[in-house]
Amino acid sequence: MPETDLKIRPASEGDSALLLEFIRALAEFEKMADQVEATEATVRETLFGENRRAAVEGIIGEWRGEPAAFAIYFHNFSTFTGRAGLYLEDLFVKPEYRRHGIGRQMLAHLANIAVERNCPRFEWVALDWNQSAADFYETLGAEQLNGWQSFRISGEPLKKLAQTA
Amino acid sequence: MPETDLKIRPASEGDSALLLEFIRALAEFEKMADQVEATEATVRETLFGENRRAAVEGIIGEWRGEPAAFAIYFHNFSTFTGRAGLYLEDLFVKPEYRRHGIGRQMLAHLANIAVERNCPRFEWVALDWNQSAADFYETLGAEQLNGWQSFRISGEPLKKLAQTA
Numbered sequence: 001m002p003e004t005d006l007k008i009r010p011a012s013e014g015d016s017a018l019l020l021e022f023i024r025a026l027a028e029f030e031k032m033a034d035q036v037e038a039t040e041a042t043v044r045e046t047l048f049g050e051n052r053r054a055a056v057e058g059i060i061g062e063w064r065g066e067p068a069a070f071a072i073y074f075h076n077f078s079t080f081t082g083r084a085g086l087y088l089e090d091l092f093v094k095p096e097y098r099r100h101g102i103g104r105q106m107l108a109h110l111a112n113i114a115v116e117r118n119c120p121r122f123e124w125v126a127l128d129w130n131q132s133a134a135d136f137y138e139t140l141g142a143e144q145l146n147g148w149q150s151f152r153i154s155g156e157p158l159k160k161l162a163q164t165a
Numbered sequence: 166m167p168e169t170d171l172k173i174r175p176a177s178e179g180d181s182a183l184l185l186e187f188i189r190a191l192a193e194f195e196k197m198a199d200q201v202e203a204t205e206a207t208v209r210e211t212l213f214g215e216n217r218r219a220a221v222e223g224i225i226g227e228w229r230g231e232p233a234a235f236a237i238y239f240h241n242f243s244t245f246t247g248r249a250g251l252y253l254e255d256l257f258v259k260p261e262y263r264r265h266g267i268g269r270q271m272l273a274h275l276a277n278i279a280v281e282r283n284c285p286r287f288e289w290v291a292l293d294w295n296q297s298a299a300d301f302y303e304t305l306g307a308e309q310l311n312g313w314q315s316f317r318i319s320g321e322p323l324k325k326l327a328q329t330a
Contacts, residue, residue, distance in 0.1 A: 037246050075218040077239050081203060082211055104329075112330035122323055123317045134316075140326055141318055148291070151302050152310055153302075162277040165274045
């Protein structure tokens with residue numbers, strides 16, 4: 001693609017409303033809009049606030065000047081390597097901007113950040129029925145990680161467990 | 166257990182060598198010792214260095230004054246909640262200190278940190294054949310997360326992808 005078509009830039013505090021728009025568009029697309037609790041204020045506080053907890057950052061892909069894609073990522077940690085890695089939490093290209101290779105360029109941009117920051121691993125998850133995504137990731141050299149089961153504790157059980165500390 | 170038996174405290178820079186010992190003990194236990202690339206220097210730099218990337222922290226559990234357990238955790242991010250969560254990367258109780266409830270207390274301690282920091286979720290992964298672990302986590306109110314496939318890109322493929330940015 002001509003270099004001028006796509007510009008990928010870091011998200012900054014002034015993008016909080018835009019990021020929330022993207023989050024909602026992603027949730028609509030996944031038919032999970034009712035699960036979005038994020039607000040402009042939580043996005044601003046969590047990504048750009050002084051007391052932010054996670055090392056979380058965003059990038060925005062602009063296609064011919066229009067916001068077309070976003071990604072949210074943070075640094076995770078691998079005990080065995082002893083180093084921080086780069087974890088991609090979400091990547092979304094608006095449907096009307098697909099088939100331009102924007103998703104691939106966003107992944108390449110993030111891979112470049114990982115290499116620059118000396119992160120040995122770049123990781124993400126995808127819905128397990130999405131075979132076309134899996135095939136695409138394999139063409140990039142990604143490997144599937146198997147053998148792990150994820151757990152989450154939240155809401156009342158989290159509070160109850162905390163009270164036993 | 167008597168409160169004086171177990172003391173859980175944050176790991177600090179002076180614990181870097183101890184953390185590496187724990188990492189090696191965990192790897193030995195999992196028969197993955199050959200995969201440990203971490204050194205005291207990488208642990209020090211990644212957890213306690215000025216330029217650390219990940220929001221990664223550690224706690225140490227001392228049983229009657231002896232280091233018996235450790236946990237490494239960091240903050241992740243959930244797009245839909247718009248908030249940082251707490252992710253447990255590793256928890257290990259030395260075999261000779263098991264059956265005292267130390268693991269449960271370490272989890273409760275971390276749940277308490279999550280609640281104090283307004284993290285709506287506390288998450289981790291376990292080996293998927295470990296049914297006794299899964300059963301234990303369910304007694305704590307944890308739910309299994311299904312439907313996701315993990316991907317990782319590292320080494321040469323990561324460098325190659327980065328070069329196309």
